[in-house]
Amino acid sequence: MKYKVLLIDDEPSALEGMEMWIDWQELGFELCGTCGNGREGLQMMKQLQPDLVITDIHMPLMNGLEMIGEWRQKGIDSTKFVILSGYSEFEYARTAISYGINHYLLKPVFPEEATEELREIRLELEQEANRRRIHETASGEEAATLIKGLLHGKKGEPELMEWLETLPGFKESASWNICLIRTAPELYTEVRSRTVSLLAGYQAMVTIDLEAGLLGIVYGVITDSLEDDGDAGRIAEALDTLLREYGGGNVHIALGTPEDSLLSIEDSYGRAKETLLHFFYEPEQAGVLAYSGVQDKPFSYHYDHIGLMDALLDCVNLLDADGYREALEAAGRSFREQQVAPEVVRKFVIHLMYRIFALAPGAEAAGEEGGVASGVEVSEIQQAMTPLSGLLSRLLSYGGKAIDLLVREQNYMSHGIVREINQYIGEHYQESLSIQKLAEIFFLHPVYLGQLLIKKNGITFNEQLHRLRIQAAAELLRGSRLKLSEIAERVGYANYGQFLKRFEKELHMGPNEYRHAKF
Numbered sequence: 001m002k003y004k005v006l007l008i009d010d011e012p013s014a015l016e017g018m019e020m021w022i023d024w025q026e027l028g029f030e031l032c033g034t035c036g037n038g039r040e041g042l043q044m045m046k047q048l049q050p051d052l053v054i055t056d057i058h059m060p061l062m063n064g065l066e067m068i069g070e071w072r073q074k075g076i077d078s079t080k081f082v083i084l085s086g087y088s089e090f091e092y093a094r095t096a097i098s099y100g101i102n103h104y105l106l107k108p109v110f111p112e113e114a115t116e117e118l119r120e121i122r123l124e125l126e127q128e129a130n131r132r133r134i135h136e137t138a139s140g141e142e143a144a145t146l147i148k149g150l151l152h153g154k155k156g157e158p159e160l161m162e163w164l165e166t167l168p169g170f171k172e173s174a175s176w177n178i179c180l181i182r183t184a185p186e187l188y189t190e191v192r193s194r195t196v197s198l199l200a201g202y203q204a205m206v207t208i209d210l211e212a213g214l215l216g217i218v219y220g221v222i223t224d225s226l227e228d229d230g231d232a233g234r235i236a237e238a239l240d241t242l243l244r245e246y247g248g249g250n251v252h253i254a255l256g257t258p259e260d261s262l263l264s265i266e267d268s269y270g271r272a273k274e275t276l277l278h279f280f281y282e283p284e285q286a287g288v289l290a291y292s293g294v295q296d297k298p299f300s301y302h303y304d305h306i307g308l309m310d311a312l313l314d315c316v317n318l319l320d321a322d323g324y325r326e327a328l329e330a331a332g333r334s335f336r337e338q339q340v341a342p343e344v345v346r347k348f349v350i351h352l353m354y355r356i357f358a359l360a361p362g363a364e365a366a367g368e369e370g371g372v373a374s375g376v377e378v379s380e381i382q383q384a385m386t387p388l389s390g391l392l393s394r395l396l397s398y399g400g401k402a403i404d405l406l407v408r409e410q411n412y413m414s415h416g417i418v419r420e421i422n423q424y425i426g427e428h429y430q431e432s433l434s435i436q437k438l439a440e441i442f443f444l445h446p447v448y449l450g451q452l453l454i455k456k457n458g459i460t461f462n463e464q465l466h467r468l469r470i471q472a473a474a475e476l477l478r479g480s481r482l483k484l485s486e487i488a489e490r491v492g493y494a495n496y497g498q499f500l501k502r503f504e505k506e507l508h509m510g511p512n513e514y515r516h517a518k519f
Contacts (some may be wrong), residue, residue: 003051003125004032008041008067009084010059014107018054021111028122038062045071045079051125054082054105068099078128080121084109102382120186126188131209145219148208150262151178151269153451164262167299173220175258176265179239180272181215182252182279184385187212191242191251198238213384218265221258239288248287252279252385255290271295278385280342281335299341305348308334312352316359316399317445319407324399332345332392349381349391353398417442418456421449425461429468431490435461469493470506477515484511 005024009015015034024031027271032048035041038055045053055064062070068081082103103121105114143164183191192215196207204220221232239253254275256268271291278294308331315324335345381391390429421442425433438461439446453461469491476487488499503511 001129002028002030002239003122004048005029005052005054006032006041006044006048006050007034008036008038008053008055008059010033010036010056011037012057013111014084018109018114018210020513022114022118027115027118036060038064041067042070050079050176052082052121054084056084056107065099068101072099080125082117082121123186127185130189131192144206144208147262147265148210148216150265151208151210151216151218153266155263161263170204170220170262172222175221175260176262176268177219177221177258178209178256178265178268178272179217179219179235180254180256180269181217181242182254182276182384183213183215183246183250185213187246187250188215191215191246194245195238195242198241199235203232216269218262220262236288243287252276253288254279255288257291273282276384277342280345281339282387293468297339300338301341301344303334303338303340304342308348309352309355312399313355313359316356316402316406318447319403321400321403324403325396328392328396328399332388335388345391346381347390349395352395353381355422356399356402360405396483417444418452421453422457425464426468429465430490432492432494433465465492466502467506470503473499473503473511474507474514477511487511489490 002025004255007015007018009018015036019031019034029052032050034110035044037059038187041053042062044050055067064083071079080103081099082105084100084105084107103117112385146161148166166441167255169476180196181191183338192207192209195215195217199205199217199219202219204222206218208216208218210216221237242251244252254272256270256275259265259268275291276295277291277299278289278297282289308327311327312324312331315321315327369439381394385511424438424441435446435450438444439449441450444452450461451457453464457464459467472491473487476482476490478489482490484499485496488496491499493499493502500510503514507514
């Protein structure tokens with residue numbers, strides 16, 4: 001099966017490049033059309049019904065995100081989108097995420113990167129098609145639809161609830177619970193099929209496809225079961241088998257709370273979702289988590305956001321890779337100790353990455369050879385399966401690349417810029433100069449500038465400034481009849497006492513003694 005692709009970009013060369021350099025047929029796609037703005041794109045999507053739309057952000061008449069938003073408002077969520085963007089458009093990722101978009105291609109588009117992304121998208125399209133077929137043909141679809149409504153707070157119609165009790169095992173069940181199984185989207189179909197196989201024959205059970213990568217199993221427990229471990233034991237055995245086969249890093253399993261009535265399953269569902277979030281901090285070998293085991297570990301939504309952010313950004317500013325790693329480890333410990341809510345941590349990570357990106361404006365130029373944003377996508381951060389350790393690992397790599405880039409850039413700049421700075425100081429030493437003012441003039445961080453001058457000149461900025469002023473004062477003492485106070489002011493000292501002190505320190509004698517000395 002070939003999936004239809006629509007390309008939207010206002011740059012003809014970009015469209016032509018994507019058409020020519022990507023082997024669409026080999027990847028399982030066919031181009032069904034191209035256009036140059038969002039408004040025309042909406043019309044073509046309505047007409048062609050593409051499976052995939054690859055669109056630029058900035059376009060005339062209607063930009064890419066506005067077009068996607070209007071398409072989503074029509075209630076059509078089966079179309080997949082890929083955003084074309086540059087590093088400077090990193091902030092637009094948040095809007096894209098809100099539309100459920102997790103695929104991006106950086107401009108200019110390289111065939112190798114596009115091919116890898118398109119393979120992932122084709123796999124997702126195939127998995128979604130399989131899930132649709134499974135859902136359409138699965139027995140008990142009516143029950144699944146009804147119970148899914150109960151999970152989201154819809155009241156069951158009395159007639160439908162009566163019909164539900166006619167299904168095998170439903171009327172006999174004394175309590176109800178829900179099990180949530182989360183896995184990576186590419187494993188979902190396989191894990192779902194295996195789960196259904198392990199629980200085959202269990203009567204009071206409904207399998208429900210929830211959000212992407214999340215499977216729900218609503219099951220009833222017959223307390224007078226004659227089996228040794230009862231129904232609950234059979235569920236536990238099946239889940240343990242699933243974990244052994246796929247590993248805790250690929251499958252997260254959470255249980256809600258037993259409810260006396262199926263009508264109360266919404267409460268169990270809410271607790272199971274809360275339990276699932278605790279895998280963010282739990283190790284891969286956490287096994288099956290039940291709400292009873294985490295209910296005394298509530299998440300916190302308050303933490304020292306500014307302190308943690310400043311500590312990490314200061315290390316980037318100071319080009320301190322070791323300090324950055326230590327600050328990141330401290331942030332991780334703080335998140336764990338306070339049990340900060342996963343969604344809050346993910347927002348912090350995105351914010352930090354954006355701030356680091358702003359400090360390394362040359363990242364785009366280095367992107368082809370492992371620049372700052374190379375291999376790091378916001379979609380990865382948003383993935384529910386990514387634990388805290390994974391986020392910290394990405395931040396460590398991201399910050400390390402930024403620091404390396406800044407070091408290379410500043411080392412390159414330092415060869416010629418110190419000469420310019422020294423010349424400026426030599427021409428303006430009599431003015432009110434400071435390291436902060438020089439940093440603003442030459443667009444450098446003041447701490448880095450101070451360290452650079454020491455490295456290149458062998459003395460601090462203040463020593464260099466005083467030395468120039470005293471040398472100029474000595475020349476005036478030998479070649480003019482100006483008063484000492486006038487000379488002090490002329491070479492840049494507003495404080496006469498400071499002038500006398502610095503003069504004696506530099507020349508080991510006072511100004512009057514120097515004036516009358518014979519050399």
